[in-house]
Amino acid sequence: MSPEKHAWWKEAVIYQIYPRSFADSNGDGIGDLNGITEHLDYLAKLGIDVIWLSPVYESPNDDNGYDISDYRNIMAEFGTMEDFDRLLAEAHRRNIRIVMDLVVNHTSDEHPWFIESRKGKDNPFRDYYIWKDPGVNGEAPNHWESCFSGSAWQYDDLTGQYYLHCFSRKQPDLNWENPKVREEVFDLMDWWCQKGIDGFRMDVISMISKDQSFPEGPLNADGYSDMFSYVCNGPRVHEYLQEMNRRVLSRYDLLTVGETAGVTVEEAKKYANSEGTELGMVFHFEHTDGAANSDAVFGKWTYTPPKLAYVRKILNKWQLELEGKAWGSLYWDNHDQPRVVSRFGNDSEKWRVKSAKMLATVLHLQKGTPYIYQGEEIGMTNRHFSSVDDCADIEEKNAWQQLVVEQKLIDGKTLLKCFDCVARDNARTPMQWDDTPNAGFTTGKPWLAVNPNYTGINVEQALADKESVFYYYQRLIELRHTLPIIVYGRFKPLLEDSEEIYAYQRLMDGQVLTVAANWTDREAACPLFAADSCEELISNYDVHKEGFLQPYEARVVWEARR
Structure with missing residues (x-):
């Protein structure tokens, strides 16, 4: 198990x-x-x-x-x-x-916490956010760039400090240091x-x-x-x-x-x-x-x-x-x-x-x-x-x-x-x-x-x-709900040097699930599906070509090796 x-x-x-x-x-x-x-x-x-x-x-x-x-x-x-x-x-x-x-x-900068926080340095909500004094020459505290381009700091005229926003200036960061x-x-x-x-x-x-x-x-x-x-x-x-x-x-x-x-x-x-x-x-x-x-x-x-x-x-x-x-x-x-x-x-x-x-x-x-x-x-x-x-x-x-x-x-x-x-x-x-x-x-x-x-x-x-x-x-969802090996089986990579095929196995309790997928629009050689004892679980092709995967073909086979 x-x-x-x-x-x-x-x-x-x-x-x-x-x-x-x-x-x-x-x-x-x-x-x-x-x-x-x-x-x-x-x-x-x-x-x-x-x-x-x-x-x-x-x-x-x-x-x-x-x-x-x-x-x-x-x-x-x-x-x-x-x-x-x-x-x-x-x-x-x-x-x-x-x-x-x-x-x-x-x-949001329109959240009541931030509205209060902006009102003054002594406001009870001030430390709900990250406020800093200006740096050199009144510039931002540092030169951090936000995820949405531009400075991660926004100057607020009311109190003469900057607040941090890792995203939009209308998304001030909360101060999790504050319990x-x-x-x-x-x-x-x-x-x-x-x-x-x-x-x-x-x-x-x-x-x-x-x-x-x-x-x-x-x-x-x-x-x-x-x-x-x-x-x-x-x-x-x-x-x-x-x-x-x-x-x-x-x-x-x-x-x-x-x-x-x-x-x-x-x-x-x-x-x-x-x-x-x-x-x-x-x-x-x-x-x-x-x-x-x-x-x-x-x-x-x-x-x-x-x-x-x-x-x-x-x-x-x-x-x-x-x-x-x-x-x-x-x-x-x-x-x-x-x-x-x-x-x-x-x-x-x-x-x-x-x-x-x-x-x-x-x-x-x-x-x-x-x-x-x-x-x-x-x-x-x-x-x-x-x-x-x-x-x-x-x-x-x-x-x-x-x-x-x-x-x-x-x-x-x-x-x-x-x-x-x-x-x-x-x-x-x-x-x-x-x-x-x-x-x-x-x-x-x-x-x-x-x-x-x-x-x-x-x-x-x-x-x-x-x-x-x-x-x-x-x-695919039905298979996941039916076969525990898909959820809990170990993962074993295959064909890791292939420039065309992504392949791996899932292993659990003597069962082996083999998955191979051709990522290209060309036929690709694939040596993984020779065993007659395998059961075909799912594929995006009805007919397979022995020793090959067709363009964008994916195959999943299951076998019990007890």
């Missing part, structure tokens, strides 16, 4: 919903909670166990809901608390759990748990503890320094999470996953340790780091597809090094990442379906809890940016202003090409339900333009085609 401690969230499949773009029930062009409730039967048909909701709290929407002004209220655009309660009840009635997005590294802040966070978490939610996805949780000396790093050509080594995996982050676990998490049966920017495998073993003293699992970003695995134009901005050798090396490393020590999460895309079939596969009309199924196979048969991002299960693709006016995301707009307009480091045509490849708006185009106007997402004007290919790629079409990407995902 597997030595792994069993847990429901290890055996689950998670479906992320970006509410603004999922389904609009009232025709205002913005997805809402009632729209989600109306499509719960669709998600039940797919077979998922959990919905992770991107933020639905009250927010001025500077960063699409990740700037929260009231943690105990619902954004009016999404509905009411009564609508949320109905969604929760209806999901639970279908045996689907709800995980909330917890954003507590920062708040009152931690108390507030634990209280709001408990409030949601009392409501009956089933867990938390924790936004940039690795950034809650900063190096309190706020050191200056080497300046880059823009005159800024990298802040990440000083704000990620900080000196007290594990202390804070252990306190959170004692105070809240351990009191409920929850799924907890941390978005851990800058995490290493060694740090992940602490965050998601098998003793359960912090979180259940973490998200890492190594395999999606465009700057690391391709020829980046500038920072994250690239138009070069990731190389198999790099992606395989990273994923295999995490599989092997977490074994028996911590639990991992599995994902290709999310609200911050472009569409998987466009980034890692081939979204051409000829190969979209085959490569989408191939990529799903590679991910869902690995060890860890798999995440599906809305639309992934029907093979939705990236969109095309013809102008910066097509962008809604603050990260893209800031990059354009800084890199194209102000510093002239990139020409506009090149940056738009990068947007086509990795921009966050690729994931945020509305869900494609059918081939009616606006893809059945809304009867009004959608907040973000629908991808024009919705007439050929949509849920209605997928449900009518038994060979669609949807039914392939459904089968």
Whole structure:
């Protein structure tokens, strides 16, 4: 038997919903909670166990809901608390759990805590945030660059100090050094748990503890320094999470996953340790780091597809090094990442379906809890940016202003090409339900333009085609629910030098599961499927060629070696 401690969230499949773009029930062009409730039967048909909701709290929407002004209220655009309660009840009635997005590294500058904090240095809420005196010549305390370009510090005339914002200037960072802040966070978490939610996805949780000396790093050509080594995996982050676990998490049966920017495998073993003293699992970003695995134009901005050798090396490393020590999460895309079939596969009309199924196979048969991002299960693709006016995301707009307009480091045509490849708006185009106007997402004007290919790629079409990407995902989920080896079996990499094939085995109790996937649009030699005793579990081809994998072919076979 597997030595792994069993847990429901290890055996689950998670479906992320970006509410603004999922389904609009009232025709205002913005997805809402009632729209989600109306499509719960669709998600039940797919077979998922959990919905992770991107933020639905009250927010001025500077960063699409990740700037929260009231943690105990619902954004009016999404509905009411009564609508949320109905969604929760209806999901639970279908045996689907709800995980909330917890954003507590920062708040909105319109949150009552920050409004009070700005009023004066002696205000009781002043130390809820990170305020510093000006540096030399009245400049910012240091030259840290925010994640959204420009300085990470904002000057406030009222008190003559700067506040830290690792993201937008309207997202001031909370001061977790203040025990009152931690108390507030634990209280709001408990409030949601009392409501009956089933867990938390924790936004940039690795950034809650900063190096309190706020050191200056080497300046880059823009005159800024990298802040990440000083704000990620900080000196007290594990202390804070252990306190959170004692105070809240351990009191409920929850799924907890941390978005851990800058995490290493060694740090992940602490965050998601098998003793359960912090979180259940973490998200890492190594395999999606465009700057690391391709020829980046500038920072994250690239138009070069990731190389198999790099992606395989990273994923295999995490599989092997977490074994028996911590639990991992599995994902290709999310609200911050472009569409998987466009980034890692081939979204051409000829190969979209085959490569989408191939990529799903590679991910869902690995060890860890798999995440599906809305639309992934029907093979939705990236969109095309013809102008910066097509962008809604603050990260893209800031990059354009800084890199194209102000510093002239990139020409506009090149940056738009990068947007086509990795921009966050690729994931945020509305869900494609059918081939009616606006893809059945809304009867009004959608907040973000629908991808024009919705007439050929949509849920209605997928449900009518038994060979669609949807039914392939459904089968992968069924296999996970049926075969414990997929959840708890050991991971063994194969063919690690291949430039074309990603292959591995899962091993448990004398059983062997062999997975092989051709990442190219060419036939590739593959020596792994010669045994007559093997049972074919799933493949994206009906007919196989002995000794070879066809373009984007994926095969999974099972055998018992007792």
